[in-house]
Amino acid sequence: MDxxxxxxxxxDVAPLLLGIIPFGLVAGIATxxxxxxxxxxxxxxxxxxxxxxxxxxxxxLGQNAPLTVVVATAVVINLRLLMxxxxxxxxxxxxxxxxxxxxxxxxTDQAYALSVASYRSDRETDRKWYxxxxxxxxxxxxxxxxxxxxxLGTGVPDAWGLEFAIPLVFLAILVPAIEDAATGIAAVVGxxxxxxxxxxxxxxxxxxxxxxxxxxxxxxxxxxxGTDGN
Amino acid sequence: xxxxxxxxEIAGVVAVIGVLTYACRLSFIALFGRLDEIPPVVxxxxxxxxxxxxxxxxxxxxxxxxxxxFAADKFVAGALAAGVAWRTEDVFATMVTGMGVLWAIRFLx
Numbered sequence: 307m308d309x310x311x312x313x314x315x316x317x318d319v320a321p322l323l324l325g326i327i328p329f330g331l332v333a334g335i336a337t338x339x340x341x342x343x344x345x346x347x348x349x350x351x352x353x354x355x356x357x358x359x360x361x362x363x364x365x366x367l368g369q370n371a372p373l374t375v376v377v378a379t380a381v382v383i384n385l386r387l388l389m390x391x392x393x394x395x396x397x398x399x400x401x402x403x404x405x406x407x408x409x410x411x412x413x414t415d416q417a418y419a420l421s422v423a424s425y426r427s428d429r430e431t432d433r434k435w436y437x438x439x440x441x442x443x444x445x446x447x448x449x450x451x452x453x454x455x456x457x458l459g460t461g462v463p464d465a466w467g468l469e470f471a472i473p474l475v476f477l478a479i480l481v482p483a484i485e486d487a488a489t490g491i492a493a494v495v496g497x498x499x500x501x502x503x504x505x506x507x508x509x510x511x512x513x514x515x516x517x518x519x520x521x522x523x524x525x526x527x528x529x530x531x532g533t534d535g536n
Numbered sequence: 537x538x539x540x541x542x543x544x545e546i547a548g549v550v551a552v553i554g555v556l557t558y559a560c561r562l563s564f565i566a567l568f569g570r571l572d573e574i575p576p577v578v579x580x581x582x583x584x585x586x587x588x589x590x591x592x593x594x595x596x597x598x599x600x601x602x603x604x605x606f607a608a609d610k611f612v613a614g615a616l617a618a619g620v621a622w623r624t625e626d627v628f629a630t631m632v633t634g635m636g637v638l639w640a641i642r643f644l645x
Binding site for chain 1: 538539540541543545546547548549550551552553554556557558560561562563564565566567568569572573574579580581582583584585586587588589590591592593594595596597598599600601602610613614617618621622625626627628629630631634635638639642643
Protein backbone atom coordinates (compact mmCIF):
# COMPACT_ATOMS: atom_id res chain seq x y z
CA MET A 307 0.00 0.00 0.00
CA ASP A 308 1.21 3.48 -0.96
CA UNK A 309 0.12 5.49 2.08
CA UNK A 310 1.39 8.79 0.70
CA UNK A 311 -0.82 8.47 -2.40
CA UNK A 312 -3.78 7.34 -0.30
CA UNK A 313 -3.35 10.32 2.02
CA UNK A 314 -3.10 12.70 -0.94
CA UNK A 315 -6.42 11.32 -2.20
CA UNK A 316 -8.04 11.87 1.19
CA UNK A 317 -6.68 15.42 1.33
CA ASP A 318 -7.90 16.26 -2.19
CA VAL A 319 -11.44 15.03 -1.54
CA ALA A 320 -11.83 16.81 1.82
CA PRO A 321 -13.26 20.08 0.40
CA LEU A 322 -15.91 18.13 -1.54
CA LEU A 323 -17.23 16.58 1.67
CA LEU A 324 -18.94 19.89 2.46
CA GLY A 325 -21.42 19.05 -0.30
CA ILE A 326 -21.57 15.29 0.38
CA ILE A 327 -22.45 15.50 4.09
CA PRO A 328 -25.80 17.34 3.70
CA PHE A 329 -26.56 15.19 0.61
CA GLY A 330 -26.08 12.01 2.66
CA LEU A 331 -28.17 13.35 5.53
CA VAL A 332 -31.00 14.17 3.12
CA ALA A 333 -30.76 10.67 1.59
CA GLY A 334 -31.16 9.18 5.08
CA ILE A 335 -34.05 11.47 5.99
CA ALA A 336 -35.75 10.73 2.65
CA THR A 337 -35.73 7.01 3.53
CA UNK A 338 -37.71 7.68 6.70
CA UNK A 339 -40.04 10.06 4.85
CA UNK A 340 -40.83 7.30 2.35
CA UNK A 341 -41.99 5.17 5.27
CA UNK A 342 -38.87 2.99 5.24
CA UNK A 343 -36.40 2.30 8.00
CA UNK A 344 -32.71 2.14 8.77
CA UNK A 345 -32.16 -1.26 7.03
CA UNK A 346 -33.37 0.20 3.70
CA UNK A 347 -31.22 3.31 4.16
CA UNK A 348 -28.15 1.14 4.76
CA UNK A 349 -29.14 -1.27 1.98
CA UNK A 350 -29.46 1.51 -0.59
CA UNK A 351 -26.26 3.23 0.47
CA UNK A 352 -24.17 0.04 0.51
CA UNK A 353 -25.73 -1.88 -2.41
CA UNK A 354 -26.55 1.01 -4.77
CA UNK A 355 -24.18 3.73 -3.48
CA UNK A 356 -25.33 6.41 -5.95
CA UNK A 357 -27.06 9.36 -4.28
CA UNK A 358 -29.20 10.81 -7.06
CA UNK A 359 -30.67 7.41 -7.95
CA UNK A 360 -31.24 6.53 -4.29
CA UNK A 361 -33.26 9.72 -3.78
CA UNK A 362 -35.28 9.27 -6.97
CA UNK A 363 -36.06 5.64 -6.07
CA UNK A 364 -37.16 6.65 -2.55
CA UNK A 365 -39.44 9.38 -3.87
CA UNK A 366 -41.09 6.98 -6.34
CA LEU A 367 -41.44 4.24 -3.69
CA GLY A 368 -43.07 6.80 -1.39
CA GLN A 369 -45.61 7.51 -4.16
CA ASN A 370 -46.15 3.76 -4.70
CA ALA A 371 -45.01 3.93 -8.33
CA PRO A 372 -44.79 0.57 -10.16
CA LEU A 373 -41.53 -1.21 -9.25
CA THR A 374 -40.43 -1.40 -12.89
CA VAL A 375 -40.70 2.41 -13.11
CA VAL A 376 -38.66 2.74 -9.89
CA VAL A 377 -35.89 0.50 -11.26
CA ALA A 378 -35.90 2.02 -14.76
CA THR A 379 -35.72 5.58 -13.42
CA ALA A 380 -32.85 4.78 -11.04
CA VAL A 381 -30.89 2.99 -13.75
CA VAL A 382 -31.34 5.82 -16.28
CA ILE A 383 -29.94 8.23 -13.69
CA ASN A 384 -26.92 5.93 -13.25
CA LEU A 385 -26.21 5.42 -16.97
CA ARG A 386 -23.63 8.21 -16.73
CA LEU A 387 -21.42 5.78 -14.77
CA LEU A 388 -20.87 3.95 -18.10
CA MET A 389 -19.10 7.06 -19.38
CA UNK A 390 -16.88 7.28 -16.29
CA UNK A 391 -16.09 3.56 -16.52
CA UNK A 392 -15.00 3.91 -20.16
CA UNK A 393 -12.98 7.04 -19.49
CA UNK A 394 -11.07 5.71 -16.44
CA UNK A 395 -10.60 2.13 -17.76
CA UNK A 396 -7.22 2.73 -19.50
CA UNK A 397 -5.73 3.92 -16.18
CA UNK A 398 -6.84 0.71 -14.44
CA UNK A 399 -5.72 -1.73 -17.16
CA UNK A 400 -2.73 -3.19 -15.30
CA UNK A 401 -4.66 -4.12 -12.15
CA UNK A 402 -5.94 -7.63 -11.43
CA UNK A 403 -9.57 -8.56 -12.06
CA UNK A 404 -10.23 -8.60 -8.33
CA UNK A 405 -8.88 -5.07 -7.86
CA UNK A 406 -10.89 -3.86 -10.86
CA UNK A 407 -14.03 -5.25 -9.23
CA UNK A 408 -13.27 -3.30 -6.04
CA UNK A 409 -12.29 -0.08 -7.82
CA UNK A 410 -15.49 -0.21 -9.92
CA UNK A 411 -17.70 -0.55 -6.82
CA UNK A 412 -16.55 2.81 -5.41
CA UNK A 413 -16.68 4.68 -8.76
CA THR A 414 -18.62 7.95 -8.28
CA ASP A 415 -18.87 11.35 -10.00
CA GLN A 416 -16.36 12.85 -7.59
CA ALA A 417 -13.92 9.92 -7.46
CA TYR A 418 -13.87 9.89 -11.26
CA ALA A 419 -13.39 13.64 -11.65
CA LEU A 420 -10.59 13.98 -9.07
CA SER A 421 -8.68 10.86 -10.11
CA VAL A 422 -8.70 11.50 -13.86
CA ALA A 423 -7.63 15.10 -13.24
CA SER A 424 -4.73 13.79 -11.13
CA TYR A 425 -3.74 11.10 -13.68
CA ARG A 426 -3.69 13.67 -16.48
CA SER A 427 -1.51 16.10 -14.53
CA ASP A 428 2.27 15.73 -14.56
CA ARG A 429 2.32 14.75 -10.90
CA GLU A 430 3.60 11.19 -10.42
CA THR A 431 1.18 9.27 -8.21
CA ASP A 432 0.21 5.68 -7.40
CA ARG A 433 -3.05 5.41 -9.37
CA LYS A 434 -4.73 2.72 -7.34
CA TRP A 435 -4.04 4.15 -3.90
CA TYR A 436 -4.76 7.75 -4.83
CA UNK A 437 -8.13 6.65 -6.25
CA UNK A 438 -8.87 4.59 -3.15
CA UNK A 439 -7.99 7.55 -0.91
CA UNK A 440 -10.63 9.63 -2.69
CA UNK A 441 -13.26 6.94 -3.28
CA UNK A 442 -13.13 5.11 0.06
CA UNK A 443 -13.36 8.42 1.94
CA UNK A 444 -16.49 9.31 -0.05
CA UNK A 445 -17.91 5.83 0.57
CA UNK A 446 -17.35 6.01 4.34
CA UNK A 447 -18.76 9.54 4.68
CA UNK A 448 -21.79 8.55 2.57
CA UNK A 449 -22.55 5.54 4.79
CA UNK A 450 -22.17 7.47 8.05
CA UNK A 451 -24.26 10.45 6.90
CA UNK A 452 -27.13 8.38 5.46
CA UNK A 453 -27.32 6.39 8.71
CA UNK A 454 -27.26 9.65 10.71
CA UNK A 455 -30.01 11.05 8.46
CA UNK A 456 -32.18 7.96 8.87
CA UNK A 457 -31.81 8.13 12.67
CA LEU A 458 -32.50 11.87 12.68
CA GLY A 459 -35.34 11.58 10.15
CA THR A 460 -38.49 11.64 12.20
CA GLY A 461 -37.18 14.41 14.44
CA VAL A 462 -37.17 17.05 11.69
CA PRO A 463 -40.33 19.24 11.52
CA ASP A 464 -42.21 19.22 8.19
CA ALA A 465 -42.20 23.02 7.96
CA TRP A 466 -38.42 22.97 7.45
CA GLY A 467 -39.09 21.44 4.03
CA LEU A 468 -35.85 19.47 4.11
CA GLU A 469 -36.88 17.47 1.03
CA PHE A 470 -36.29 20.72 -0.89
CA ALA A 471 -32.55 20.16 -0.39
CA ILE A 472 -32.71 17.26 -2.87
CA PRO A 473 -33.42 19.27 -6.05
CA LEU A 474 -30.87 21.83 -4.81
CA VAL A 475 -28.16 19.15 -4.83
CA PHE A 476 -29.15 18.07 -8.35
CA LEU A 477 -29.22 21.72 -9.45
CA ALA A 478 -25.58 22.17 -8.47
CA ILE A 479 -24.57 19.04 -10.42
CA LEU A 480 -26.74 20.05 -13.40
CA VAL A 481 -24.84 23.26 -14.17
CA PRO A 482 -21.48 21.62 -15.06
CA ALA A 483 -23.40 18.98 -17.08
CA ILE A 484 -24.48 21.76 -19.47
CA GLU A 485 -21.34 21.94 -21.60
CA ASP A 486 -22.64 23.44 -24.83
CA ALA A 487 -25.79 24.42 -26.74
CA ALA A 488 -26.88 20.82 -27.37
CA THR A 489 -26.63 19.74 -23.71
CA GLY A 490 -28.39 23.01 -22.81
CA ILE A 491 -31.30 22.09 -25.11
CA ALA A 492 -31.40 18.59 -23.57
CA ALA A 493 -31.73 20.19 -20.11
CA VAL A 494 -34.37 22.75 -21.08
CA VAL A 495 -36.49 20.19 -22.92
CA GLY A 496 -36.03 17.49 -20.24
CA UNK A 497 -36.97 19.91 -17.46
CA UNK A 498 -39.98 21.34 -19.31
CA UNK A 499 -41.38 17.93 -20.23
CA UNK A 500 -40.97 16.84 -16.59
CA UNK A 501 -43.02 19.85 -15.41
CA UNK A 502 -45.72 19.30 -18.03
CA UNK A 503 -45.71 15.52 -17.46
CA UNK A 504 -45.79 15.70 -13.66
CA UNK A 505 -49.30 14.20 -13.67
CA UNK A 506 -48.52 11.33 -16.04
CA UNK A 507 -49.86 7.95 -14.89
CA UNK A 508 -47.51 5.42 -13.25
CA UNK A 509 -45.05 8.25 -12.36
CA UNK A 510 -43.60 7.94 -15.84
CA UNK A 511 -42.93 11.70 -15.94
CA UNK A 512 -39.19 11.49 -15.26
CA UNK A 513 -38.51 8.65 -17.68
CA UNK A 514 -40.47 10.31 -20.51
CA UNK A 515 -38.81 13.67 -19.80
CA UNK A 516 -35.33 12.09 -19.83
CA UNK A 517 -36.07 10.31 -23.11
CA UNK A 518 -37.42 13.42 -24.84
CA UNK A 519 -34.61 15.60 -23.45
CA UNK A 520 -31.89 13.20 -24.65
CA UNK A 521 -33.54 12.98 -28.08
CA UNK A 522 -33.70 16.78 -28.31
CA UNK A 523 -29.98 16.97 -27.49
CA UNK A 524 -29.02 14.38 -30.10
CA UNK A 525 -31.17 16.09 -32.77
CA UNK A 526 -29.72 19.52 -31.93
CA UNK A 527 -26.20 18.16 -32.26
CA UNK A 528 -26.80 16.55 -35.64
CA UNK A 529 -28.63 19.66 -36.88
CA UNK A 530 -25.73 21.93 -35.92
CA UNK A 531 -23.21 19.65 -37.62
CA GLY A 532 -22.16 17.63 -34.58
CA THR A 533 -19.49 19.90 -33.13
CA ASP A 534 -17.44 17.98 -30.58
CA GLY A 535 -17.68 19.22 -27.00
CA ASN A 536 -13.97 18.56 -26.49
CA UNK B 537 -45.96 9.78 1.18
CA UNK B 538 -45.31 6.44 2.93
CA UNK B 539 -44.87 3.41 0.73
CA UNK B 540 -47.26 0.46 0.72
CA UNK B 541 -44.59 -1.95 -0.52
CA UNK B 542 -43.45 -4.67 1.84
CA UNK B 543 -39.86 -5.41 2.97
CA UNK B 544 -39.35 -8.19 0.40
CA GLU B 545 -40.36 -5.98 -2.53
CA ILE B 546 -38.17 -3.14 -1.23
CA ALA B 547 -35.18 -5.46 -0.79
CA GLY B 548 -35.74 -6.81 -4.31
CA VAL B 549 -35.82 -3.30 -5.82
CA VAL B 550 -32.65 -2.32 -3.94
CA ALA B 551 -30.88 -5.48 -5.15
CA VAL B 552 -31.91 -5.03 -8.81
CA ILE B 553 -30.93 -1.34 -8.89
CA GLY B 554 -27.68 -2.25 -7.13
CA VAL B 555 -26.72 -4.98 -9.62
CA LEU B 556 -27.54 -2.83 -12.68
CA THR B 557 -25.69 0.18 -11.24
CA TYR B 558 -22.64 -1.96 -10.49
CA ALA B 559 -22.78 -3.33 -14.05
CA CYS B 560 -22.57 0.27 -15.36
CA ARG B 561 -19.55 0.95 -13.13
CA LEU B 562 -17.68 -2.26 -13.95
CA SER B 563 -18.54 -2.43 -17.68
CA PHE B 564 -15.63 -0.79 -19.46
CA ILE B 565 -13.16 -1.21 -16.58
CA ALA B 566 -13.60 -5.00 -16.84
CA LEU B 567 -13.81 -5.09 -20.65
CA PHE B 568 -10.74 -2.96 -21.32
CA GLY B 569 -8.63 -4.69 -23.96
CA ARG B 570 -11.67 -6.25 -25.61
CA LEU B 571 -13.84 -3.12 -25.82
CA ASP B 572 -11.71 -0.03 -25.37
CA GLU B 573 -14.14 2.71 -26.20
CA ILE B 574 -17.84 3.40 -26.09
CA PRO B 575 -19.23 2.96 -29.62
CA PRO B 576 -19.64 6.51 -31.03
CA VAL B 577 -23.39 6.07 -31.53
CA VAL B 578 -23.87 5.10 -27.88
CA UNK B 579 -21.63 7.90 -26.66
CA UNK B 580 -23.59 10.48 -28.63
CA UNK B 581 -26.71 9.46 -26.70
CA UNK B 582 -25.05 8.98 -23.29
CA UNK B 583 -23.56 12.47 -23.45
CA UNK B 584 -27.03 13.97 -22.92
CA UNK B 585 -28.10 11.73 -20.03
CA UNK B 586 -26.84 13.89 -17.13
CA UNK B 587 -28.26 17.19 -18.44
CA UNK B 588 -31.68 15.76 -19.39
CA UNK B 589 -32.12 13.60 -16.28
CA UNK B 590 -30.92 16.17 -13.75
CA UNK B 591 -33.09 18.94 -15.26
CA UNK B 592 -36.08 16.58 -15.16
CA UNK B 593 -35.38 15.91 -11.47
CA UNK B 594 -34.93 19.59 -10.58
CA UNK B 595 -37.52 21.65 -12.41
CA UNK B 596 -40.77 20.01 -11.16
CA UNK B 597 -39.63 20.76 -7.59
CA UNK B 598 -39.52 24.49 -8.35
CA UNK B 599 -42.46 24.92 -10.75
CA UNK B 600 -45.80 23.19 -11.17
CA UNK B 601 -48.49 23.88 -13.74
CA UNK B 602 -51.14 22.93 -11.21
CA UNK B 603 -52.15 26.26 -9.59
CA UNK B 604 -53.34 24.59 -6.38
CA UNK B 605 -49.96 23.03 -5.63
CA PHE B 606 -47.78 25.88 -6.96
CA ALA B 607 -45.54 27.07 -4.11
CA ALA B 608 -44.20 30.60 -4.56
CA ASP B 609 -41.61 30.13 -1.80
CA LYS B 610 -40.06 27.16 -3.60
CA PHE B 611 -40.15 28.97 -6.94
CA VAL B 612 -38.29 32.01 -5.57
CA ALA B 613 -35.80 29.89 -3.58
CA GLY B 614 -35.18 27.67 -6.59
CA ALA B 615 -34.61 30.61 -8.94
CA LEU B 616 -32.09 32.26 -6.60
CA ALA B 617 -30.33 28.93 -5.95
CA ALA B 618 -30.10 28.43 -9.73
CA GLY B 619 -28.27 31.75 -9.98
CA VAL B 620 -25.80 30.70 -7.29
CA ALA B 621 -25.33 27.25 -8.87
CA TRP B 622 -24.62 28.93 -12.20
CA ARG B 623 -21.97 31.21 -10.72
CA THR B 624 -20.28 28.82 -8.25
CA GLU B 625 -21.07 25.21 -9.41
CA ASP B 626 -20.82 24.50 -5.68
CA VAL B 627 -23.23 22.04 -4.00
CA PHE B 628 -22.89 23.53 -0.54
CA ALA B 629 -23.37 27.19 -1.63
CA THR B 630 -26.39 26.19 -3.75
CA MET B 631 -27.96 24.30 -0.86
CA VAL B 632 -27.34 27.09 1.67
CA THR B 633 -28.89 29.66 -0.69
CA GLY B 634 -31.95 27.56 -1.57
CA MET B 635 -32.75 26.47 1.99
CA GLY B 636 -31.86 29.92 3.41
CA VAL B 637 -34.28 31.70 1.05
CA LEU B 638 -37.01 29.09 1.63
CA TRP B 639 -36.74 29.45 5.40
CA ALA B 640 -36.52 33.26 5.22
CA ILE B 641 -39.78 33.36 3.23
CA ARG B 642 -41.51 30.82 5.47
CA PHE B 643 -40.40 31.98 8.89
CA LEU B 644 -39.46 35.66 8.54
CA UNK B 645 -41.90 37.19 6.06
